[in-house]
Amino acid sequence: MKANVKRPARFSFKTITEKEAKHLTLIFVAVLFLVIVVLALFPLLDREEERYEVTTYAMGSYVQQTVYGENREDAAVKAADAVEALEQKISWRVENSDIQKLNNNAGKDWVTLSDETLNILTQAQSVSEKSGGAFDVTIAPISRLWDFDDELNEVPDSDLITSLLPYVNHSLLRIDETEQTASLKNLGMAVDLGSVGKGAACDAAVRAYEEAGAKAAIIAVGGSVGVYGEKSSGKPWSVAVRDPNGDGSLGSVTLAEGFVSTSGSYEKYFEQDDVLYHHLLDPKTGYPAESGLVSVTVVAKSGVLSDALSTACFVLGREDGMKLLEEFDAEGIFINSDNNITVTDGLKDRFTRTSRDYTLVS
Amino acid sequence: MEKRKFSWKEALLLVLVLAVAAGVYLYAKTRPKGAEAVIEQDGEVYRRVVLADLKEPLTLEVNGAVIELDKDGAHFVSSPCPDKICVNKGIIKRAGESAVCLPQRVSVRIEGGDSEIDSVTG
Numbered sequence: 001m002k003a004n005v006k007r008p009a010r011f012s013f014k015t016i017t018e019k020e021a022k023h024l025t026l027i028f029v030a031v032l033f034l035v036i037v038v039l040a041l042f043p044l045l046d047r048e049e050e051r052y053e054v055t056t057y058a059m060g061s062y063v064q065q066t067v068y069g070e071n072r073e074d075a076a077v078k079a080a081d082a083v084e085a086l087e088q089k090i091s092w093r094v095e096n097s098d099i100q101k102l103n104n105n106a107g108k109d110w111v112t113l114s115d116e117t118l119n120i121l122t123q124a125q126s127v128s129e130k131s132g133g134a135f136d137v138t139i140a141p142i143s144r145l146w147d148f149d150d151e152l153n154e155v156p157d158s159d160l161i162t163s164l165l166p167y168v169n170h171s172l173l174r175i176d177e178t179e180q181t182a183s184l185k186n187l188g189m190a191v192d193l194g195s196v197g198k199g200a201a202c203d204a205a206v207r208a209y210e211e212a213g214a215k216a217a218i219i220a221v222g223g224s225v226g227v228y229g230e231k232s233s234g235k236p237w238s239v240a241v242r243d244p245n246g247d248g249s250l251g252s253v254t255l256a257e258g259f260v261s262t263s264g265s266y267e268k269y270f271e272q273d274d275v276l277y278h279h280l281l282d283p284k285t286g287y288p289a290e291s292g293l294v295s296v297t298v299v300a301k302s303g304v305l306s307d308a309l310s311t312a313c314f315v316l317g318r319e320d321g322m323k324l325l326e327e328f329d330a331e332g333i334f335i336n337s338d339n340n341i342t343v344t345d346g347l348k349d350r351f352t353r354t355s356r357d358y359t360l361v362s
Numbered sequence: 363m364e365k366r367k368f369s370w371k372e373a374l375l376l377v378l379v380l381a382v383a384a385g386v387y388l389y390a391k392t393r394p395k396g397a398e399a400v401i402e403q404d405g406e407v408y409r410r411v412v413l414a415d416l417k418e419p420l421t422l423e424v425n426g427a428v429i430e431l432d433k434d435g436a437h438f439v440s441s442p443c444p445d446k447i448c449v450n451k452g453i454i455k456r457a458g459e460s461a462v463c464l465p466q467r468v469s470v471r472i473e474g475g476d477s478e479i480d481s482v483t484g
Contacts, residue, residue: 016369024373031377035384055462055469056405062462062469066480080405151444220481227480235478240458242484247452248459252479262484297483 052076058083059091059197060149061222065205068231069215078212079205079219086204089117090193092140099191103140107187110176118180120193120200120304121173127308128170130327134320135312136283140190141167145286148279153270155277161286168283195311199261199303202226206303224261226303236350243355244295244335250355253333253347255299261306263314264295280314291317292336299347300330318342397457398474399436401429404467411436413455413472427468436470438463458482 016024052072056063063083067076092099098117105111113121124137141164145156172185184191193200198221205219209228216229218237227237236256240249244266253260265278265288282289296313300306309330313321318334322344325332331347340361343351353360396414400407403424411420411431419432427441427448435455438448441463448463458479460471 024370028373028377032380035380039384039387053400053473054405055402055460055471057464057467060464062460062464064460064469064471064481218480220483223482223484225481225483237480238478240456240479240482242482244484247454248456249479249482249484253483260483264484267484295484 054080056080056083059087059201059221061198062220063201063205064220065217066219067209067214067217068229069213069217071212072214072217075209075212075214075217079208079217082204082208083201083221086116086201087197089114090120090197090200092190092192092194099193102182102184103190106184106189110174110179110181110183112179112181115180116204118175118177118182120196120203121182121191122175122177123302123304124193124196124308125170125173125175127305127312127328128173131309131312131316131324133170133283134315134324135195135308136168136170137191137193137196137308138168138170138173138184138189139195139281139283140192141188142281142283142286143192143194144190146277146279146281148268148270153272155272165284165286168286196304196307198222198224199226199259199305199307202259202303223264223267224259224303224307226259227255227257230256241297241333242295243357245339245357246355248355250335250341250358251333251351251353253297253299253352254350258299258301259303259306260297260299261303261310262295262297263310265314266294280311282315289315291315291321293317293321293334294337295335296321297333298325298330299332300328305330396474397455397472399431400471400473402469402471408468424468425466427463427466429468429470431470436472437461438470441466441468 051066051068053066054076065076065079088094089098091097092103098113102111127135128137167188175182201221202219202224206226206228209217216231218227225239236254238252238254239260240252243250244264263280265280268279269276278288280289293314296310298306298310300309305328309328312324313332325344331344333351334342339358341358342361396412399411399413401409401424408424413433416433419430422429428439430437430439435453437453438461441448443463443465448461451461454461454472457472457474458481460469462469
């Protein structure tokens with residue numbers, strides 16, 4: 001600039017030559033132009049991604065969706081429909097559902113199942129097997145006895161629990177994948193997919209997003225979360241992990257894909273004679289599991305797996321739980337009653353603790 | 363050659379004014395909007411409330427459930443539901459948090475603000 005100015009440039013009111021004036025005008029115009037360009041481009045750069053958020057109800061829980069992309073609303077409706085359709089297939093309470101048919105034919109016959117139910121049952125069964133029954137898909141006789149969904153809130157008679165325990169045995173559930181059938185070997189047995197229903201709903205929703213051509217979406221059914229696609233920002237999805245002892249969250253975990261579920265003793269419980277009874281039952285004892293944990297969060301490649309594994313890990317405890325997760329290539333966050341958090345290696349970089357009430361241990 | 367009255371100072375001032383104007387505009391556009399409480403009933407948005415704008419607590423009744431909102435968060439005060447899970451949930455304040463009354467099909471969730479949380483597990 002200075003090179004073009006003939007007289008020494010000093011800031012003072014003075015008249016300038018035409019050349020200088022032209023030069024200044026040029027700079028002035030250039031700056032103006034730049035500002036205009038920035039302002040014009042800004043909405044494009046900044047444009048908050050259009051999203052559609054909706055909360056509906058299914059599976060005895062809330063279904064919270066955030067969907068991105070041009071057909072976001074349509075995709076959300078389709079996902080909600082898929083969740084409802086799934087409930088009709090896998091709830092033992094629903095008349096003529098796959099699972100009700102299977103249960104009604106216990107000890108009698110094989111039952112043909114829909115692809116979806118068969119797939120869920122197969123995954124749940126594999127966790128039953130690999131967890132050594134810490135998670136048992138045939139827990140229905142015991143879970144119905146406790147029935148944490150009713151308002152009775154009473155500890156069942158111990159003799160009754162003992163008498164029903166033999167009917168909880170996943171190895172007597174047989175699945176024939178080629179024939180698409182399954183059977184429960186003994187009368188009195190029953191399957192309860194309640195503990196994997198929310199995760200299965202996330203699976204169904206993610207499939208619906210894919211079919212509907214949504215750009216990206218996240219769904220939470222109760223405490224189970226599924227993600228699909230990538231947000232425009234390119235940032236991974238961030239899922240807060242609820243604080244088992246308080247209102248908020250204790251930290252968050254990021255993921256680019258997959259499913260997250262949490263099993264916590266704080267979710268459903270009641271108190272009787274100063275003892276807390278929570279809903280995570282140990283299939284071996286028929287009573288609420290006591291493994292020193294208050295909450296387990298699992299990240300897995302399907303919602304059914306993350307649900308089943310979080311339940312299994314809660315029952316197994318930290319050490320055995322971590323071994324089980326390895327078998328399924330899943331990751332987890334274990335929180336014990338001393339407020340210690342243990343995170344599996346694959347999740348260490350993706351977990352952020354936000355609450356000072358907890359300590360990260362390795 | 364005729365000389366014009368046009369000083370460096372004036373030019374600088376003009377550019378400065380423009381730059382400030384642009385700055386103010388950009389700031390206003392990028393300033394994070396405060397956390398917003400979204401109250402939904404049966405899948406439909408019932409009302410959105412920017413919490414920071416609340417000078418005094420706001421009480422809403424949605425399908426029998428009473429929700430109180432103030433600048434620090436939102437919570438269910440009461441609900442005709444049997445389980446009271448919504449009321450026991452306490453105050454929600456961070457984006458991504460939500461309180462749901464399943465029997466009444468009413469939910470409150472916090473959106474936006476400076477948080478980048480997309481959802482909650484547990």
